[in-house]
Amino acid sequence: MRLAIVGAGAVGRSVAQLAGEHGHDVIGLADSTGAALGDPLDVPAALERKSETGAVGDADHDDLLGAAYDVLVEATPTTLGDAEPGFSNAVAALDRDRHVVLANKGPVAERYDEIRAATRESAGELRFEATVGGAIPAVRTVEDFGPSRVERVRGVLNGTANFVLSRMAAEGLSYDHVLAEAQELGVAEADPTFDVDGTDAALKGVIVANVLREARGEDALSLSDAEVAGIEDLPVSALSLAGDDGRTVRLIAEASPEGVRVGPRLVPENGTLAVTGTQNIVQVETAHAGRLNLSGHGAGGPETASAVLSDVGRLPPR
Amino acid sequence: MSRQESVTTHTLRLELTDEPGELMAALEPIAEHGGNLLSVFHERGNLTPGGRIPVEVAIDCPAGRFDDVIEGLREEGVTVVAADEEYYGEAFRVLLTGHLVDTDLSATLREIERASTVSVEELSLSAPDGVEAVSSAYLRLGARSGERGAALDRVREIADAKGLTVVEPLEASS
Structure with a gap:
């Protein structure tokens, strides 16, 4: 080509x-x-x-x-x-x-x-x-099962936010501290607003929701239809309390034919969705084939x- | 998602003999009497002193039909050990963050409990920067079976009104 x-x-x-x-x-x-x-x-x-x-x-x-x-x-x-x-x-x-x-x-x-x-x-x-x-074949997996047989897709779709949350939890460091560190490492951009306020994850969620909706004959959504919350205001004390109970916080995007929701959520610390560092994970819930988990690098040239x-x-x- | 007013949620403790098909036979009378099965907790391997298997089921059924369900079960020879113990079926956790102390944490908790479907079972508070700074509370809440969604909505409303942030649990499955 x-x-x-x-x-x-x-x-x-x-x-x-x-x-x-x-x-x-x-x-x-x-x-x-x-x-x-x-x-x-x-x-x-x-x-x-x-x-x-x-x-x-x-x-x-x-x-x-x-x-x-x-x-x-x-x-x-x-x-x-x-x-x-x-x-x-x-x-x-x-x-x-x-x-x-x-x-x-x-x-x-x-x-x-x-x-x-x-x-x-x-x-x-x-x-x-x-x-x-x-690099994760998220759209293709949905297409291969048939979008009409996929009920929901959710996961960690922003590596910067995930890096910040996993470092805050592991090291007990504040949001500002970890974000500055991420910028030095090149993990976060100079202006990380869309990564930490949930916009980037929400755009990805909207794209998946649009594929699911198209297969059901529904009109497409745009970012303004998504319910979006970010991680900017999360104190490190929240992560340590969750950690005391075997849980942690991840910025989770959920996309279904009904809509898109992005926000910090409590998940089991050793669970599938609690990927660490800049890893991403996409969880595809199908009508007949159960749940698939695909993890990998969500960004990078x-x-x-x-x-x-x-x-x-x-x-x-x- | 909203359930009709006339439908109520109940829990039943049953004991079954360890024979194939026994569980299925026990569940049939529930549907026959208009009950809708919400969950089955089948403690296989955990036997009663009489060598039977304890099973706990949660059901929805039209108000007034619950007694029919129990009667139907007994007619089928199923042992009903307990019906509708005061029972909070679903424990779940939420994080609250923000100016928790300044916005009167105890009043917040009272408000959450005033929503009749929720009980605050455990609370941990962390205010490492002092009570006037942003702090976090980790709550273990109990809701009756099937009412977790409504309970979370209520917590969110209360938090919104006070400018607090809620970090909700992610459901394990749909």
Whole structure:
């Protein structure tokens, strides 16, 4: 497959670097300022240029969107509300009957029905495994069972919040202290607001709920429909009291056809959901096959890029 | 989820002989008399002095039909050891955090207990930064079988009104 990649952050860059190993050619890469095209693109040269000058190239975004790719990989930062520019990039590719693989959560969390409508009009397909749980095959597992036979999906879907909670519990350190430590380690971003206030986990929950609802003929949800609480106000005393009774607190996202709820919850300390550090876990409850637990790395460039590239591998040839 | 007013929850302690099909035979009269089985606690391997197996069941049934259920069980030869002991079927834990002491913790607990379906069975309080700072309370609450959801709703309402945060337990299963 011939890939065009929009977004040259950790994920976009990793997709560009790992595409060859998966048997694909990269023919374009764009960042926020410009684009680099080639047939195939010299990925190392484009990335070197980006680290030296801040831009991968000086071609126009429109040239990249109009180039001869089979798959557009949309890996620009997730935005709320109108989900731009990710939404328009994806629609531009679908309008040209090309496949789209999203790493950007915005289009499927905020405008699911619209992007699905554009997909129905297109000969291209839309995949978005990388938007939920990074390397964990959450969406695919739901699809494989059939979303109408999945009753609920819940789990730990944000590694930063999980790192903070597990360190607070293990070391008895305050929220602020652990968060600063996480930032130093590169586990938390400079602005971790969406990780600790539950927004990021809620977006993932909304995406899963949309898949479950679509299979039942229900309208899609967006972030504003989710019930969201974060971990910012949790004192360390709460974690130590829970620990005295063999329990701990995790930021749990729950998605069902009825809706999405994210918040700190009491769980057994040694239970399945109490993963530690930056691990994520997705628990899928099925109608006939019981419960499945999938854990792994929920974020990171190569991890998320691997999910993008397995999506690419599942697309029909054009 | 709201149950009709006329439906009540009951618990029964039964003793069964250790024979195949015995449990099934014991449960049939419950459904026949309009009872809805909520849970069965089957202490297999734990025998009574008479060599029988104790079983505890929780049921919902229309008000006034509970006596029929017991009678139906006895007609089937099932030993009913106890019916409707004062019984809190579901213990669960919640964390409360915030200005617990400033917002009068004992009044908060009284309010929670005033909701007739909940009892506060255990409380641990941690206020490492002093009573005027943010503190945490860990509560073990009891609710009658099947009423945990309503009990949690009540705790959440009370906490919301006082600006406290509730960390709820995650249900073990749906």
